[in-house]
Amino acid sequence: MSQPGFGFRVTHTSGGARCGIMTTAHGEVDTPAFMPVGTQGAVKGVTHRDLEGSGAQILLSNTYHLYLRPGDDLIARRGGLHRFIGWSKPILTDSGAYQVFSLAERRTISEEGAHFRSHLDGSAHLLTPEKATDIQAQLGSDIAMVLDECLAYPSTVDAARESMQRTLRWARRARTRLLELRDGPVAGVAVSNPAQAQFGIVQGGVYHELRQESADATVDIGFDAYAVGGLSVGEPIDLMYDLVGRTTPRLPPDRPRYLMGAGTPTDLVEAIARGIDLFDCVLPTRNARNGQLFTSAGRLNIKNARYAQDDRPPDPECGCYTCRTCSRAYLRHLYVAGEINAATLNTLHNLYFYLDTLRRIREAIVFGRFESFRLEFHQRASQS
Amino acid sequence: MSQPGFGFRVTHTSGGARCGIMTTAHGEVDTPAFMPVGTQGAVKGVTHRDLEGSGAQILLSNTYHLYLRPGDDLIARRGGLHRFIGWSKPILTDSGAYQVFSLAERRTISEEGAHFRSHLDGSAHLLTPEKATDIQAQLGSDIAMVLDECLAYPSTVDAARESMQRTLRWARRARTRLLELRDGPVAGVAVSNPAQAQFGIVQGGVYHELRQESADATVDIGFDAYAVGGLSVGEPIDLMYDLVGRTTPRLPPDRPRYLMGAGTPTDLVEAIARGIDLFDCVLPTRNARNGQLFTSAGRLNIKNARYAQDDRPPDPECGCYTCRTCSRAYLRHLYVAGEINAATLNTLHNLYFYLDTLRRIREAIVFGRFESFRLEFHQRASQS
Numbered sequence: 001m002s003q004p005g006f007g008f009r010v011t012h013t014s015g016g017a018r019c020g021i022m023t024t025a026h027g028e029v030d031t032p033a034f035m036p037v038g039t040q041g042a043v044k045g046v047t048h049r050d051l052e053g054s055g056a057q058i059l060l061s062n063t064y065h066l067y068l069r070p071g072d073d074l075i076a077r078r079g080g081l082h083r084f085i086g087w088s089k090p091i092l093t094d095s096g097a098y099q100v101f102s103l104a105e106r107r108t109i110s111e112e113g114a115h116f117r118s119h120l121d122g123s124a125h126l127l128t129p130e131k132a133t134d135i136q137a138q139l140g141s142d143i144a145m146v147l148d149e150c151l152a153y154p155s156t157v158d159a160a161r162e163s164m165q166r167t168l169r170w171a172r173r174a175r176t177r178l179l180e181l182r183d184g185p186v187a188g189v190a191v192s193n194p195a196q197a198q199f200g201i202v203q204g205g206v207y208h209e210l211r212q213e214s215a216d217a218t219v220d221i222g223f224d225a226y227a228v229g230g231l232s233v234g235e236p237i238d239l240m241y242d243l244v245g246r247t248t249p250r251l252p253p254d255r256p257r258y259l260m261g262a263g264t265p266t267d268l269v270e271a272i273a274r275g276i277d278l279f280d281c282v283l284p285t286r287n288a289r290n291g292q293l294f295t296s297a298g299r300l301n302i303k304n305a306r307y308a309q310d311d312r313p314p315d316p317e318c319g320c321y322t323c324r325t326c327s328r329a330y331l332r333h334l335y336v337a338g339e340i341n342a343a344t345l346n347t348l349h350n351l352y353f354y355l356d357t358l359r360r361i362r363e364a365i366v367f368g369r370f371e372s373f374r375l376e377f378h379q380r381a382s383q384s
Numbered sequence: 385m386s387q388p389g390f391g392f393r394v395t396h397t398s399g400g401a402r403c404g405i406m407t408t409a410h411g412e413v414d415t416p417a418f419m420p421v422g423t424q425g426a427v428k429g430v431t432h433r434d435l436e437g438s439g440a441q442i443l444l445s446n447t448y449h450l451y452l453r454p455g456d457d458l459i460a461r462r463g464g465l466h467r468f469i470g471w472s473k474p475i476l477t478d479s480g481a482y483q484v485f486s487l488a489e490r491r492t493i494s495e496e497g498a499h500f501r502s503h504l505d506g507s508a509h510l511l512t513p514e515k516a517t518d519i520q521a522q523l524g525s526d527i528a529m530v531l532d533e534c535l536a537y538p539s540t541v542d543a544a545r546e547s548m549q550r551t552l553r554w555a556r557r558a559r560t561r562l563l564e565l566r567d568g569p570v571a572g573v574a575v576s577n578p579a580q581a582q583f584g585i586v587q588g589g590v591y592h593e594l595r596q597e598s599a600d601a602t603v604d605i606g607f608d609a610y611a612v613g614g615l616s617v618g619e620p621i622d623l624m625y626d627l628v629g630r631t632t633p634r635l636p637p638d639r640p641r642y643l644m645g646a647g648t649p650t651d652l653v654e655a656i657a658r659g660i661d662l663f664d665c666v667l668p669t670r671n672a673r674n675g676q677l678f679t680s681a682g683r684l685n686i687k688n689a690r691y692a693q694d695d696r697p698p699d700p701e702c703g704c705y706t707c708r709t710c711s712r713a714y715l716r717h718l719y720v721a722g723e724i725n726a727a728t729l730n731t732l733h734n735l736y737f738y739l740d741t742l743r744r745i746r747e748a749i750v751f752g753r754f755e756s757f758r759l760e761f762h763q764r765a766s767q768s
Contacts, residue, residue, distance in 0.1 A: 040721045042723050045725065047728060074693060078695060327468070329462055333425065341430070
């Protein structure tokens with residue numbers, strides 16, 4: 001049942017952390033990996049070549065946005081998302097669920113799927129597990145996600161159970177649909193990437209027992225790999241780490257584990273310590289556009305007046321283009337003056353910071369010193 | 385009187401066109417040259433490295449904007465504009481006059497200079513010929529422009545004469561001031577680039593006799609080189625070419641000639657045919673942000689619906705990053721979706737198109753076939 005074009009191999013472990021290589025139809029990804037978010041087929045403010053230059057090996061793109069505009073039919077006719085956007089490395093697409101729950105208007109959920117209206121033009125749509133699978137097949141990403149229900153935080157245990165069980169039923173339907181698409185032509189669906197893998201998603205809110213039930217049942221369905229969803233939505237941070245730490249042991253060790261939507265650099269370190277391999281988050285890119293830079297000495301708000309005459313780079317320890325060529329004074333000027341280049345330069349730095357942090361983590365794991373890296377990381381973070 | 389750090393050497397001629405090398409304190413510029421406009425110390429949407437990659441050898445920046453924000457004092461304390469923005473190649477700054485006339489509020493002109501209020505915060509300012517010289521000395525550009533009066537079009541011959549004569553008086557004051565700054569320390573002015581050259585500006589509206597008088601008198605003052613100002617402001621295009629063609633012979637052949645604010649690719653070819661060496665214009669960058677691309681087959685509006693499924697690059701003959709990696713369909717999607725990347729990718733293309741056109745012009749001049757280049761250029765443009 002597993003996808004021949006997709007693979008994963010753990011190469012090193014250090015404590016609970018692990019290093020590996022994930023293989024896709026568009027190349028390999030060194031894990032733990034961070035996936036920059038290219039919402040509409042582009043990481044805002046950064047060209048693909050600069051993205052690659054920052055060390056990105058895989059891109060995440062949003063099914064909800066691409067489905068609404070320019071449409072998965074159009075992208076399939078262009079030969080799929082890779083060709084359409086000119087990115088030849090791996091791509092993961094989400095199912096669209098998160099944006100339906102956070103962005104769309106007049107959303108109603110039924111057993112069938114999610115009815116919603118487009119935030120662009122108010123048009124009515126129905127996103128079912130099958131439809132989310134079809135759209136991603138047409139996009140031709142290397143990794144597709146199943147449609148899940150995104151539970152609000154906080155929720156009662158009963159609401160969380162009901163939602164988790166619906167997500168399980170949806171996951172079975174999504175898996176059935178993907179296997180139909182793999183088996184042969186399905187009318188109206190152009191499979192842009194026959195080697196596409198599909199990941200299941202563990203839900204269950206903040207309730208250990210529900211997450212364990214979800215993990216076991218999702219693994220029973222048999223996906224190419226598994227994600228932990230529905231976290232980093234407002235719950236206490238230690239609770240998130242605890243839930244992650246108690247979920248990963250129930251996921252197959254020979255498959256990558258993806259913590260969806262997280263997080264801060266600290267979140268990444270802590271989740272990796274608990275056996276997570278993949279991450280995505282808008283934090284480095286969105287915060288960059290708002291003038292917030294992640295540095296080895298903590299966060300830095302470039303709009304702050306005290307940087308107006310500061311000739312130092314944002315992070316003297318960073319090797320990115322922005323830190324090699326721009327002072328805080330110049331970056332502040334660009335931000336205050338409303339220049340597009342502020343978004344570009346800040347995003348280049350934040351992505352490099354995230355991706356470089358992961359490079360250093362992988363190196364620490366390879367040399368069996370992840371725990372000392374983790375300790376030092378937290379000591380530095382607490383000093384800033 | 386001429387500036388030791390500044391030089392110009394004509395290496396080839398072909399008809400009225402000429403190829404040369406302009407030397408500045410920050411390196412050489414092959415002429416004819418186009419100067420991308422980096423209004424506030426950055427070309428909107430393009431990093432310096434991409435700008436260099438497009439072939440830019442010199443950048444233009446706007447004194448009005450930098451004076452108001454972040455201020456020439458702050459930039460001087462940072463070591464000058466080159467260091468502040470991290471651009472090590474030549475920079476030309478304008479005098480601020482054009483923006484005072486086009487952007488500032490409540491502007492009044494007296495013999496002393498231009499009183500105006502900032503478009504940013506309404507604060508009152510007086511820009512005199514001396515002040516414009518001082519600001520540019522603090523910025524430390526390689527080439528400073530004298531403050532001139534920007535005449536509205538159309539204007540009567542009397543108004544044009546009066547304005548031209550005031551520009552001449554201002555030019556003498558600006559020259560005197562620069563020589564004072566070169567001679568020794570002047571209180572309150574930090575000279576960031578002692579090798580800064582200063583260009584005079586020929587005015588006179590659309591009146592040949594006034595422009596000839598202006599040219600002769602400006603050359604008599606003795607600047608490092610000369611610009612033709614006040615054109616490309618709405619006058620008939622043939623009249624502009626005619627005025628340029630009758631002005632350049634009165635300017636010293638051993639100094640570069642700069643046509644300010646022009647223009648379309650056709651304008652560049654025609655002005656080069658009349659002996660112009662330097663250009664600046666917001667057209668390639670501003671139009672790029674509005675979705676208009678310059679191509680070898682004419683202009684292309686990427687927002688047009690007919691490009692939604694067009695897999696061709698913007699210009700199949702272009703070798704720029706955008707044309708090598710993006711289809712019209714993708715660029716249209718980015719533009720319609722409001723992505724910053726549309727501005728970046730379109731600007732990269734338009735700048736490359738302009739700079740590559742100049743490379744080809746220089747090559748044509750070197751091989752003595754500028755006239756056949758010009759003929760072919762117009763034939764292709766008329767077919768689109």
